[in-house]
Amino acid sequence: MASYSTNEFRSGLKIMLDGDPCAIIENEFVKPGKGQAFNRVKIRNLKTGRVLDKTFKSGESVDAADVIDVDMQYLYSDGEFWHFMDPETYEQQAADANAVGEAHLWLKAQDSCEVTLYNGSPIGVTPPNFVELEITDTDPGLKGDTAQGGTKPATLESGAVIKVPLFLEIGERVRVDTRSGEYMSRVKK
Amino acid sequence: MSWQPCAKLEVIRERARVYNQTRAFFNNRGYLEVDTPVLMPATNTDANIDSIAVAHNERPLYLQTSPEFAMKRLLAAGSDSIFQICHAFRQGESGRLHNPEFSLLEWYRVGYDYRQLMAEIELLITTLSLRRCSFSYISYKDLFSQSLGLDIGEVTLESLRRHCRQLVPGTDAGGLEFDQCLDLLLSMVIAPSMQGYQFVYDYPESQAALARINLHDSTVAERFELFFDGIELANGFSELTDAAQQRSRFELDTKIRGNRGLPRYEIDERLLAALESGLEDCAGVAVGLDRLLMVILGLDSIDEVLTFRD
Numbered sequence: 478m479a480s481y482s483t484n485e486f487r488s489g490l491k492i493m494l495d496g497d498p499c500a501i502i503e504n505e506f507v508k509p510g511k512g513q514a515f516n517r518v519k520i521r522n523l524k525t526g527r528v529l530d531k532t533f534k535s536g537e538s539v540d541a542a543d544v545i546d547v548d549m550q551y552l553y554s555d556g557e558f559w560h561f562m563d564p565e566t567y568e569q570q571a572a573d574a575n576a577v578g579e580a581h582l583w584l585k586a587q588d589s590c591e592v593t594l595y596n597g598s599p600i601g602v603t604p605p606n607f608v609e610l611e612i613t614d615t616d617p618g619l620k621g622d623t624a625q626g627g628t629k630p631a632t633l634e635s636g637a638v639i640k641v642p643l644f645l646e647i648g649e650r651v652r653v654d655t656r657s658g659e660y661m662s663r664v665k666k
Numbered sequence: 667m668s669w670q671p672c673a674k675l676e677v678i679r680e681r682a683r684v685y686n687q688t689r690a691f692f693n694n695r696g697y698l699e700v701d702t703p704v705l706m707p708a709t710n711t712d713a714n715i716d717s718i719a720v721a722h723n724e725r726p727l728y729l730q731t732s733p734e735f736a737m738k739r740l741l742a743a744g745s746d747s748i749f750q751i752c753h754a755f756r757q758g759e760s761g762r763l764h765n766p767e768f769s770l771l772e773w774y775r776v777g778y779d780y781r782q783l784m785a786e787i788e789l790l791i792t793t794l795s796l797r798r799c800s801f802s803y804i805s806y807k808d809l810f811s812q813s814l815g816l817d818i819g820e821v822t823l824e825s826l827r828r829h830c831r832q833l834v835p836g837t838d839a840g841g842l843e844f845d846q847c848l849d850l851l852l853s854m855v856i857a858p859s860m861q862g863y864q865f866v867y868d869y870p871e872s873q874a875a876l877a878r879i880n881l882h883d884s885t886v887a888e889r890f891e892l893f894f895d896g897i898e899l900a901n902g903f904s905e906l907t908d909a910a911q912q913r914s915r916f917e918l919d920t921k922i923r924g925n926r927g928l929p930r931y932e933i934d935e936r937l938l939a940a941l942e943s944g945l946e947d948c949a950g951v952a953v954g955l956d957r958l959l960m961v962i963l964g965l966d967s968i969d970e971v972l973t974f975r976d
Contacts, residue, residue, distance in 0.1 A: 484758050506761030510891070510901050510954075511875050512714055512849035513842075514759070531836035532854070534846070535758070 479541040483516040483533050491544035498523045498542035498595045523593060523600055549592045551584045561592050572599035580604050582637035583655045604655045609664050610634050611650050672975045681959055684794050685751060688771060691793055692749040697773060700748045702736035704729060708934035711919035716757035729755035732952050733772050735937045741774055741948060742940035749773035762967045763897060774950035780888045780904040783949040784865050787892060787900060795962050801863040809866055813856045845872050857896035864893045877903030894961045902951030909941035
C-alpha cells in the first residue's frame with residue numbers, strides 16, 4: 478500500500494488513521510531550531526465527519542487511504558439508498574443514509590454532485606456549493622413587499638426547509654448556498 | 667503561475683533598511699564583516715538538522731545550515747569579533763515560520779559570554795525596531811516549572827510522556843525520547859502563551875549543541891534562545907572551545923543519526939583542527955532575519971517577508 482511521509486502532508490491528502498479513511502484539513506510544521514520537528518494536523522474522519530487534532534513526529538509515515546472524489550449524477554432514492562451515476566462510464570453507485578448525511582436535503586434528480594468513494598464504495602456525498610430549487614410549499618406571498626427584513630419558512634422540492642423573503646410564492650425557483658443553507662436569490666424562469 | 671515577488675515592495679525596502687542599520691551597528695562596535703562559503707564539503711552533524719546535499723564530482727557538497735563552522739575557523743585564525751549576513755539552508759523545513767532557504771545574521775564577540783551577548787542583542791533589536799522594546803529573561807528550568815509545574819530535573823520519562831499526551835491533543839508520545847518530549851511541550855504548549863521578547867537561557871546539558879557547559883552547574887549549558895510571542899528568533903552560546911569535547915559531541919550526534927536511520931555526515935575535521943589550535947573565549951548567536959523582519963513589521967508568516975517563494 479502507498480504511504481505518505483509527513484513532508485508530503487498538505488490539505489486534502491487522504492490518509493488512514495486508526496483504520497478509518499481521513500482527509501487532512503490543515504497541516505502545520507513546528508520545529509525548534511535545534512530540536513525535534515513535528516507536524517500538527519487537523520484531520521476529518523471521512524466516515525464519521527468528526528474533526529480531530531493529531532501530532533506526528535516529522536519523518537513518520539502513514540498509509541494512504543484509497544479515497545477518490547468522483548463527479549456523479551444523482552438519479553433517485555428508493556427510501557433506503559440514494560443512487561448515483563458516473564456520467565462518463567454510466568457506472569452506478571448506491572449510497573446509504575450514513576454516506577449521504579445532510580446532502581440529501583439538496584439533491585434533485587439529474588443534478589451533479591461529488592461522491593467520495595473509499596475502496597470503491599460511497600462514504601460521502603457533497604452537493605454543489607450552490608443549487609437552484611423550486612419552492613413546493615410556503616405561506617402566501619405579501620404583494621408588493623419586496624423590502625428587506627421579513628422572512629418566512631419555505632419547503633423546497635428536495636425537502637429542505639429554508640428561510641426566504643416574504644414576497645416569494647409556491648412554484649418560484651431560488652438559489653441556495655448548500656454550505657450554510659441560506660437563500661441567495663430568486664431565479665427568473 | 668505568478669512571476670511577481672512574494673513580499674510587498676515596502677517589505678523589501680524595510681529589509682534593506684534593517685540590513686543597512688545592522689551593518690552600521692556592527693561596524694560602529696568594531697566588528698569585521700565576513701563572507702564564508704555557502705557550499706562546503708562538511709556540514710552540521712546535529713541529529714535534528716538535515717543538510718541539503720548538492721551533487722558535485724565524486725563527493726557531495728553541502729549547503730550550510732549556518733555559517734558557524736567557517737566563522738569559528740576565522741576566529742581561530744585571529745579574526746577578532748566578526749559578523750555575517752548570509753543565507754542558510756535546511757532540508758525539509760517548510761511552513762508558516764520555515765523555508766528551506768532563509769536569512770541569518772550571525773556574529774561572534776571575542777571575550778563575551780552568553781549573558782553579555784544577550785544584552786547586545788537587546789540593543790540591536792531596539793535599534794532596528796526604531797522603538798523601545800522590553801525583554802524578559804527566564805531559565806529553561808524555571809520556564810517549565812512556571813508554565814507547567816514540571817521539574818525537569820526530577821521528572822521521569824514516563825511521567826513526561828504522560829504530560830505530552832495530556833497537553834498535546836492526538837500525540838502518541840510512546841516513542842518520544844526525553845528531549846523530544848521537552849521540544850514538544852516547549853513548542854506546542856509553552857511557546858504559544860509566551861508574550862513579547864523573552865530570553866530563555868541555561869538549556870539542559872543534553873541540548874548543549876555547541877555551547878560550553880556552565881562551570882557552576884554541570885546540568886546546564888550556556889545556551890540561550892530569544893522568542894517573540896513564542897516565535898523563535900535567535901539561538902546563541904558561550905562557545906565551546908574544547909576540541910576534545912566538541913569531537914565527542916559530534917560523535918554522539920553521528921551515533922544518534924545512525925540509530926534514527928538519518929543520512930550520515932562526516933565530522934568537520936577542519937573545525938576540530940581549528941579548535942585544537944586554539945579558540946579564544948567568545949560568545950556567538952544566529953538571528954533569523956526573515957522572522958525578525960516579520961516581528962518588527964507585525965506580519966504573521968514568513969511568506970510575507972520572503973522576496974520570492976516559488
